Amino acid sequence: MRPERLKAIAIVFxxxxxxxxxxxxxxxxxxxxxxxxxxxxxxxxVILFGMGGQISLGHIAFFTLGAYTSAIFxxxxxxxxxxxxxxxxxxxxxxGAFLSVPAFKLSGPFLSICTVAFGEVxxxxxxxxxxxxxxPYGFYGIPSLILFGRRIGSEKAWYFLLWSLLxxxxxxxxxxxxxxxxxxxxxxxxxxxxxxVMGINVRAMKTLAxxxxxxxxxxxxxxxxxxxxxxxxxxxxxxQSFSLFSMTVVGGQESVLGGVAAGVxxxxxxxxxxxxxxxxxxxxxxxxxxxxxxxxxSMMERAKMWMAxxxxxxxxxxxxxxxx
Amino acid sequence: MNxxxxxxxxxxxxxxxxxxxxxxxxxxxxxxxAGVFNFANGEFVMISSYLMYSMLVGRKMPFLAALPIxxxxxxxxxxxxxxxxxxxxxxxNASPVKALVSxxxxxxxxxxxxxxxxxxxxxxIPNPFGAKPIEMLPEVFIMPHALWILGISLLMMAGLLVLxxxxxxxVAMRATTQNRTVAALMGVNxxxxxxxxxxxxxxxxxxxxxxxxxxxxxxxxxxVMFGLKAFTSxxxxxxxxxxxxxxxxxxxxxxxxxxxxxxSSHYKDVITFSLLLFFLLFRPKGLFKLEIAEKL
Amino acid sequence: xxxxxQVRGLSKSFGGIVALRDVSLHAEEKExxxxxxxxxxxKTTLLNVIxxxxxxxxxxxxxxxxxxxxxxPAQICIxxxxxxxxxxxxFKRLTVLDNVMIGQHHRFGAGLARxxxxxxxxxxxxxxxxVEARALLAKVGLAGLEDAAxxxxxxxxxxxxxxxxxxxxxxxxxxxxxxxxxxxxxxxxHLEALVRxxxxxxxxxxxxxxxxxxxxxxxxxxxxxxxxxxxxxxSFAEIEADxxxxxxxxxxGAGSCSA
Numbered sequence: 121m122r123p124e125r126l127k128a129i130a131i132v133f134x135x136x137x138x139x140x141x142x143x144x145x146x147x148x149x150x151x152x153x154x155x156x157x158x159x160x161x162x163x164x165x166v167i168l169f170g171m172g173g174q175i176s177l178g179h180i181a182f183f184t185l186g187a188y189t190s191a192i193f194x195x196x197x198x199x200x201x202x203x204x205x206x207x208x209x210x211x212x213x214x215x216g217a218f219l220s221v222p223a224f225k226l227s228g229p230f231l232s233i234c235t236v237a238f239g240e241v242x243x244x245x246x247x248x249x250x251x252x253x254x255x256p257y258g259f260y261g262i263p264s265l266i267l268f269g270r271r272i273g274s275e276k277a278w279y280f281l282l283w284s285l286l287x288x289x290x291x292x293x294x295x296x297x298x299x300x301x302x303x304x305x306x307x308x309x310x311x312x313x314x315x316x317v318m319g320i321n322v323r324a325m326k327t328l329a330x331x332x333x334x335x336x337x338x339x340x341x342x343x344x345x346x347x348x349x350x351x352x353x354x355x356x357x358x359x360q361s362f363s364l365f366s367m368t369v370v371g372g373q374e375s376v377l378g379g380v381a382a383g384v385x386x387x388x389x390x391x392x393x394x395x396x397x398x399x400x401x402x403x404x405x406x407x408x409x410x411x412x413x414x415x416x417x418s419m420m421e422r423a424k425m426w427m428a429x430x431x432x433x434x435x436x437x438x439x440x441x442x443x444x
Numbered sequence: 445m446n447x448x449x450x451x452x453x454x455x456x457x458x459x460x461x462x463x464x465x466x467x468x469x470x471x472x473x474x475x476x477x478a479g480v481f482n483f484a485n486g487e488f489v490m491i492s493s494y495l496m497y498s499m500l501v502g503r504k505m506p507f508l509a510a511l512p513i514x515x516x517x518x519x520x521x522x523x524x525x526x527x528x529x530x531x532x533x534x535x536x537n538a539s540p541v542k543a544l545v546s547x548x549x550x551x552x553x554x555x556x557x558x559x560x561x562x563x564x565x566x567x568x569i570p571n572p573f574g575a576k577p578i579e580m581l582p583e584v585f586i587m588p589h590a591l592w593i594l595g596i597s598l599l600m601m602a603g604l605l606v607l608x609x610x611x612x613x614x615v616a617m618r619a620t621t622q623n624r625t626v627a628a629l630m631g632v633n634x635x636x637x638x639x640x641x642x643x644x645x646x647x648x649x650x651x652x653x654x655x656x657x658x659x660x661x662x663x664x665x666x667x668v669m670f671g672l673k674a675f676t677s678x679x680x681x682x683x684x685x686x687x688x689x690x691x692x693x694x695x696x697x698x699x700x701x702x703x704x705x706x707x708s709s710h711y712k713d714v715i716t717f718s719l720l721l722f723f724l725l726f727r728p729k730g731l732f733k734l735e736i737a738e739k740l
Numbered sequence: 741x742x743x744x745x746q747v748r749g750l751s752k753s754f755g756g757i758v759a760l761r762d763v764s765l766h767a768e769e770k771e772x773x774x775x776x777x778x779x780x781x782x783k784t785t786l787l788n789v790i791x792x793x794x795x796x797x798x799x800x801x802x803x804x805x806x807x808x809x810x811x812x813p814a815q816i817c818i819x820x821x822x823x824x825x826x827x828x829x830x831f832k833r834l835t836v837l838d839n840v841m842i843g844q845h846h847r848f849g850a851g852l853a854r855x856x857x858x859x860x861x862x863x864x865x866x867x868x869x870x871v872e873a874r875a876l877l878a879k880v881g882l883a884g885l886e887d888a889a890x891x892x893x894x895x896x897x898x899x900x901x902x903x904x905x906x907x908x909x910x911x912x913x914x915x916x917x918x919x920x921x922x923x924x925x926x927x928x929x930h931l932e933a934l935v936r937x938x939x940x941x942x943x944x945x946x947x948x949x950x951x952x953x954x955x956x957x958x959x960x961x962x963x964x965x966x967x968x969x970x971x972x973x974x975s976f977a978e979i980e981a982d983x984x985x986x987x988x989x990x991x992x993g994a995g996s997c998s999a
Contacts, residue, residue: 296856303845306831306834307831311829313793317813319814319817319843319846
């Protein structure tokens with residue numbers, strides 16, 4: 121990575137670290153926290169979909185599993201909240217491994233429908249297992265997180281916790297992408313048969329990608345449960361799965377930083393612009409459609425050439441002459 | 445359960461199955477013509493239901509006037525989808541994943557656009573076929589809408605069959621779906637043919653939507669239900685096999701209706717899910733599909 | 741007999757079509773074995789069976805005495821059989837260097853935890869393999885193109901990259917499926933030198949090829965397939981004179997023509 125780019129990223133992260141000191145009130149900090157939780161889940165999707173090419177359209181299910189498991193363990197079983205969070209993450213990851221089994225055989229629309237079905241089943245379970253989840257009325261009274269003897273109660277405390285977890289996750293995902301594992305995932309995305317013939321254990325890699333994705337979403341969900349103190353099945357619908365998916369696409373699929381930026385920005389946007397709240401999914405879908413259909417790459421290329429042409433000749437360059 | 449009840453359930457199941465078979469056929473046609481899975485098929489069904497509602501209830505139009513208008517509108521919506529999304533994807537030589545993502549986005553967009561226009565409250569339209577059961581055989585009472593749905597659907601399917609088998613334009617469409625390059629070399633306007641297939645596929649889906657108002661509530665969720673069931677029908681019949689899709693749809697309707705009456709109507713959708721998962725995991729090529737080896 | 745790769749009694753049919761009929765052959769250490777035959781004679785099917793993409797109906801494949809039939813393609817690659825593809829199957833959007841390093845995949849051993857923590861072992865391994873991958877690219881003649889996208893390379897260079905990717909798996913036997921297809925005569929000369937140098941390094945090379953100049957120059961032995969069965973085996977000179985081979989290529993009655 122070029123040093124000036126590194127510097128720019130460092131500045132952005134430094135500013136973000138100090139942001140709660142400037143934000144006008146607790147509500148804004150809270151939305152940032154939600155954005156960070158979503159970004160964490162998006163990192164998982166960047167690994168699964170961006171790097172590995174496997175579509176998960178029921179991804180909120182892992183978030184739900186993490187959240188409800190952690191809530192149930194801490195409230196119904198009286199576990200310490202940190203242990204309950206770990207249980208939530210573990211359960212989500214196990215289900216991630218299960219969901220990778222259909223991916224051994226299926227791809228494209230077939231796999232994506234399978235993940236939709238998984239998401240629906242989890243949603244129906246949260247509504248119908250009333251004795252565990254309190255069903256449509258929602259799960260109340262989840263205790264706040266206690267970490268190393270410290271209670272994470274205020275929005276600011278959550279902000280710093282989530283922000284530092286996010287930085288860790290970004291580093292880990294970036295390392296994964298540049299490692300032999302990341303390359304193997306890319307190989308599977310590009311050509312599964314060739315990957316297999318080149319000695320890559322495709323099944324193991326798919327399972328790994330699904331577990332990573334489920335882990336991230338499960339962790340985000342488990343933390344969200346203790347952060348908000350209340351869970352409702354209504355906040356974990358298929359549309360939420362789609363919105364996580366759109367964040368991944370908007371961020372450029374393969375880019376970890378892009379995914380995080382899109383995750384935070386697309387969570388803040390509908391919260392800040394009240395009038396968007398009804399229609400934000402509609403707007404997201406339109407944005408995704410445009411990103412997929414517009415020839416963005418070649419547009420960027422042309423823009424770059426044009427800029428280069430300007431710099432070189434110091435004057436007007438007609439469009440036609442930019443492409444050599 | 446006696447024989448009369450069984451026959452009643454069977455006829456009811458087949459007519460529900462016809463409603464699944466129509467959009468399933470649409471998915472199959474598009475899969476063959478453009479190599480993409482129309483994730484938004486269920487939304488096409490839903491939108492045509494709402495269009496019927498607007499015309500029948502909002503404008504008090506007669507059923508026979510509203511039906512052709514809906515089919516026409518949906519035909520052009522299908523063509524428009526092809527001209528914008530599918531054509532762009534084809535020109536970019538886009539990967540299948542990209543195509544899938546754009547159709548997923550389209551389906552979410554259409555569902556939310558429908559919410560914007562018609563709201564979230566369930567709607568009903570008056571049953572245009574009358575609500576008085578007919579005694580077909582002694583003791584066997586059949587709802588008239590079951591027969592009408594079945595009849596109109598079969599008519600549509602037969603019409604398509606004639607179109608594809610015996611007309612010049614139908615042969616041109618089939619040629620395009622089998623080998624686009626060769627078809628183009630033989631002088632077929634392949635771009636127009638793909639548009640036409642999209643229009644037709646959207647029109648058959650629309651017929652299901654228009655007729656289903658007689659049986660189901662019109663809701664936003666019906667798009668997901670129809671999408672899932674049309675997909676399952678295709679999986680059962682073998683993806684890309686139009687006749688298989690029709691048989692799969694009819695089969696699904698019967699199994700669902702019988703299952704619901706034997707077990708419990710709560711488990712109607714569970715039956716679909718189980719069938720879907722069973723076929724996806726254990727028999728992804730469906731009942732009627734030949735295996736084609738990948739060329740290395 | 742020092743056969744590295746041994747194929748015995750291999751048969752495979754698709755539906756009613758027999759693609760391979762009781763084919764036996766072997767390739768020794770430091771040997772280049774060419775497999776030739778008209779189109780549709782089962783050459784590529786043979787390669788697909790050896791590398792585990794298809795399962796044979798009968799017969800077996802042994803690498804240094806170890807049975808390969810029943811293993812997955814990945815396991816066979818790890819045992820030491822790497823291949824290239826007739827219709828190039830590179831990871832098109834990835835860089836040239838990444839393509840080669842994907843070939844090295846099974847030789848990495850860091851594991852997920854070390855990768856995520858960027859441990860010294862993981863970073864050292866990565867750097868070591870990168871040096872090796874660059875050396876491999878230089879060897880096949882692609883130095884300086886490491887960061888280009890694989891799909892941006894001209895056709896002949898893509899074929900060389902496929903060879904580099906296969907070599908990166910550190911195979912004992914290298915299977916090349918029509919490596920010279922689409923190459924001009926200059927590029928074929930380069931390929932000849934490359935195959936020779938691989939043989940000198942002790943590799944066993946099995947090569948399907950239509951370009952007879954290349955076969956004549958580098959093949960130690962030639963096996964001829966026709967309609968899925970082996971019809972001849974021997975040196976290039978012997979094969980060239982074999983009437984059955986001439987008939988297979990040119991049809992009946994062609995024996996009187998000068999081949």
